Amino acid sequence: MKLLLLAGTGEARRIAEALPAIAGVEAVASLAGGTRVPATLGVPVRSGGFGGRQAFADYLGAEGIGAVLDATHPFAIDITRRTAEVCADLGLPYAQVLRRGWTPGPGDRWTFVDREEQVADLVPDGSTVFLGTGTKGLERFANLTGREVICRRIETPDAPFPFPGGRFLQGRPPFSVAEEVALFTKLGVDWLVVKNSGGAASRSKLDAARDLGLPVALLNRPAQPAATRFETEAEALEWVRRLAA
Incomplete structure (x- = not known):
């Protein structure tokens, strides 16, 4: 076969x-x-x-x-x-x-959303938003005006960020919880946005957000x-x- x-x-x-x-x-x-x-x-x-x-x-x-x-x-x-x-x-x-998808535990501050556009309803103006979502569908976050948006991607960007107020940050996983805590602290992250991908490999950013007390917008699976x-x-x-x- x-x-x-x-x-x-x-x-x-x-x-x-x-x-x-x-x-x-x-x-x-x-x-x-x-x-x-x-x-x-x-x-x-x-x-x-x-x-x-x-x-x-x-x-x-x-x-x-x-x-x-x-x-x-x-x-x-x-x-x-x-x-x-x-x-x-x-x-x-x-x-x-x-x-299996992720579920929140003690200390997690998660809000589940169905669409990228709904994140803007949660995040106050002036916030720094870290997108751990990858670049697919990035343009759907364009209504996050008035916030600093940072999107991490694996490869070197071959095009500018698709909307004003955003920038790319290059990085190749895996990342430890300590590395994510240090990064979010350095960048002054106020909100983390993540797809509910599940699995252990990319869980560290969620654990780092919990350690720092950061709120998370979690995109539901289709x-x-x-x-x-x-x-x-x-x-x-x-x-x-x-x-x-």
């Missing part, structure tokens, strides 16, 4: 490293190209988009893909919805790896398509084993 792994997360990397040990499985990983130097995976990798819905369906057929495992980011909803729909149309087995879904890598790998048996 030839498996297409939609990658780009830590879960996907660990799954890719385990796939060669599963008998009867030939795997290829796909990276959307969000970073210029993707991490090395344990299986062949293709990089870049598929060119739309029909082009993706054509690729699945031409490559003889027998199943698709979607381990993309919880907010990569366009990719997830399209993949689930195309696989359903073609009758291909499809499953999603979706890590609605996911109806599909077979796993929270853990082990469950996803067992699904692959069953298909290959």
Whole structure:
């Protein structure tokens, strides 16, 4: 069986490293190209988009893909919805790896919002806002006028900030809690904005906000398509084993 792994997360990397040990499985990983130097995976990798819905369906057929495992980011909803729909149309087995979202604990000052534009209703004028959301959808924070907006990104910016009052800060994860505390203190951050991505790898910024008593605006995840879904890598790998048996 030839498996297409939609990658780009830590879960996907660990799954890719385990796939060669599963008998009867030939795997290829796909990276959307969000970073210029993707991490090395344990299986062949293709990089870049598929060119739309029909082009993706054509690729699945031409490559003889027998199943698709979607381990993309919880907010990569366009990719997830399209993949689930195309696989359903073609009758291909499809499953999603979706890590559990974060929930607040003692000392956390979180407010959940559905849309980026709602953050402006929470943050007072004159505040310094740290966006730990990445650059996708950054323009939807343009109504944060009167605040200093700092957006951290992995790669060197190749275009100016999309609206006045904002700037990029380059940094490559992982970041420790101590590093985040030091950074937020240095920048004078008043509010942190984060997508509810879940997982341990990027939790440190939330822990730092709790230590500093900072309020956090947490973006809710988009609605996911109806599909077979796993929270853990082990469950996803067992699904692959069953298909290959």
